[in-house]
Amino acid sequence: MNYQVLLPQMLEATLMSLRIFFITLIFSLPLGMLVAMGRMSRLKILNLPMRFYILIMRGTPLMLQLLFLFYGMKPIFGIQLDRVLSAEAAFILNYAAYFAEIFRGGIESIPRGQHEAAKVLGFTKKQTFFRIILPQVVKRILPPMGNEFITLVKDTSLAQVIGVVELLKVTSNWVSSSVSMTPFVIAALFYLAMNAVVTRCFTVAENKLSYYR
Amino acid sequence: MQNPQTLTATDIRKSFDGTQVLKGISIQVTKGQVLAIIGPSGSGKSTFLRCVTQLETVDSGEISICGETLVKNDAAGKAVYANKAVCAKIGLHIGLVFQNFNLFPHLSVLQNITEAPVRVLHKSKEEAETIARDLLKKMGLSEKADAYPCQLSGGQQQRVSIARALAMNPDVLFFDEPTSALDPELTGEILKVIRGLAAEHRTMVVVTHEMKFARDVADYVVFMDNGVIVEQGPPEELFDHTQNERTKAFLSRFNET
Numbered sequence: 001m002n003y004q005v006l007l008p009q010m011l012e013a014t015l016m017s018l019r020i021f022f023i024t025l026i027f028s029l030p031l032g033m034l035v036a037m038g039r040m041s042r043l044k045i046l047n048l049p050m051r052f053y054i055l056i057m058r059g060t061p062l063m064l065q066l067l068f069l070f071y072g073m074k075p076i077f078g079i080q081l082d083r084v085l086s087a088e089a090a091f092i093l094n095y096a097a098y099f100a101e102i103f104r105g106g107i108e109s110i111p112r113g114q115h116e117a118a119k120v121l122g123f124t125k126k127q128t129f130f131r132i133i134l135p136q137v138v139k140r141i142l143p144p145m146g147n148e149f150i151t152l153v154k155d156t157s158l159a160q161v162i163g164v165v166e167l168l169k170v171t172s173n174w175v176s177s178s179v180s181m182t183p184f185v186i187a188a189l190f191y192l193a194m195n196a197v198v199t200r201c202f203t204v205a206e207n208k209l210s211y212y213r
Numbered sequence: 214m215q216n217p218q219t220l221t222a223t224d225i226r227k228s229f230d231g232t233q234v235l236k237g238i239s240i241q242v243t244k245g246q247v248l249a250i251i252g253p254s255g256s257g258k259s260t261f262l263r264c265v266t267q268l269e270t271v272d273s274g275e276i277s278i279c280g281e282t283l284v285k286n287d288a289a290g291k292a293v294y295a296n297k298a299v300c301a302k303i304g305l306h307i308g309l310v311f312q313n314f315n316l317f318p319h320l321s322v323l324q325n326i327t328e329a330p331v332r333v334l335h336k337s338k339e340e341a342e343t344i345a346r347d348l349l350k351k352m353g354l355s356e357k358a359d360a361y362p363c364q365l366s367g368g369q370q371q372r373v374s375i376a377r378a379l380a381m382n383p384d385v386l387f388f389d390e391p392t393s394a395l396d397p398e399l400t401g402e403i404l405k406v407i408r409g410l411a412a413e414h415r416t417m418v419v420v421t422h423e424m425k426f427a428r429d430v431a432d433y434v435v436f437m438d439n440g441v442i443v444e445q446g447p448p449e450e451l452f453d454h455t456q457n458e459r460t461k462a463f464l465s466r467f468n469e470t
């Protein structure tokens with residue numbers, strides 16, 4: 001096997017995987033927060049659609065969502081997204097639903113007394129949320145967020161079902177043409193390395209926030 | 214014209230799910246006075262404080278604080294609140310100390326005290342810190358400025374929460390059973406702080422089960438039971454010369470122990 005050809009190809013494909021990873025996070029975290037807000041609203045016109053959205057996104061396979069966004073948009077809406085864009089859109093929409101539920105759990109776990117103390121001190125709702133509630137939420141949701149981030153690193157490999165050339169796709173091409181398992185082992189090491197970094201980041205963040213209860 | 218009453222609440226009524234919890238509560242607090250509210254648990258003491266501090270809304274009744282009307286009845290006898298800006302302004306006249314402190318765990322002791330003066334009153338950080346350090350000194354907690362709430366005892370946490378409330382310089386300070394979450398040996402330090410504030414003629418409303426404290430410190434005592442004020446008056450009158458059977462029965466429970 002020609003490693004001088006294999007490795008650069010795998011690295012390039014890894015960049016695609018990382019691109020999907022980062023684009024997904026950049027958009028799905030804020031989107032997830034908005035969905036969580038809507039889901040927690042007392043207004044039915046907000047919380048019912050958000051419940052429905054979360055149900056669909058968590059209740060159907062991510063792979064189906066990928067296929068739908070790439071193949072299903074044209075016949076239904078007349079829009080054809082390119083492969084990478086479809087993949088990113090599917091990941092963003094899917095992960096936003098999971099993040100929304102994590103945010104909601106975190107926000108609802110903050111004792112009511114924190115809101116009340118802030119209100120009596122004269123903080124506005126916005127100040128209360130950003131200065132009092134959110135910092136405590138971040139600490140509480142780090143463990144489940146860590147899980148999602150790690151899952152996302154691995155889920156990027158699903159993008160190959162709509163023809164996105166990411167790490168696992170390149171790897172399996174090599175495996176089938178060379179009849180060697182070595183590329184799989186190398187790919188596994190790549191995913192492990194990425195997730196080691198993710199895990200490390202979360203450990204550092206958790207330690208940083210361990211100064212209080 | 215100056216209103217001499219710091220707080221006037223008239224005929225406050227409040228129901229939860231059809232059960233009336235406050236059945237027409239009226240009190241007045243004059244500037245510099247300490248009012249103690251006593252009564253069995255479930256009698257509506259907390260609910261009353263929460264109505265006055267805007268954590269709950271009343272169904273009917275009138276509340277004015279420092280001459281400004283928070284809520285009054287319309288012609289049909291239903292509560293009508295002032296607009297949002299007025300409510301917020303009235304909120305700045307009051308402070309509330311909770312039974313379970315409700316300190317902000319992610320902020321240091323100093324930040325707990327300075328956050329509201331800086332963000333809400335727009336004081337400079339330096340000014341807010343000077344005030345906070347003065348208050349901590351008064352609370353005997355100077356060396357804890359940089360500690361976090363979780364590193365403090367319950368009594369220390371409650372003193373920080375009192376400092377946090379005082380930093381906003383409220384015209385009237387409410388306490389909802391400030392010692393009930395504390396071990397008995399720690400209640401003394403909090404009661405001492407409140408006594409000190411009373412000596413400075415801070416206007417205060419204190420819900421408490423500490424009868425000796427209420428008798429010593431309060432200018433006026435209100436006995437609440439089952440959503441009504443059963444009796445009110447100066448402490449000597451209420452504690453020593455009450456003719457009311459319910460008051461007698463309630464107080465006798467404390468005298469036994």
Ligand SMILES: Nc1ncnc2c1ncn2[C@@H]1O[C@H](COP(=O)(O)OP(=O)(O)O)[C@@H](O)[C@H]1O
Binds near residue numbers: 229234257259
């Ligand atoms: N948010 C609420 N929802 C329903 N019932 C409540 C609520 N808050 C208080 N109550 C009820 O109101 C009554 C008075 O409670 P509370 O004001 O806490 O009494 P106290 O402080 O004198 O012990 C109790 O029966 C309590 O169960």
Ligand SMILES: [Mg+2]
Binds near residue numbers: 258259260389390
């Ligand atoms: Mg109570």
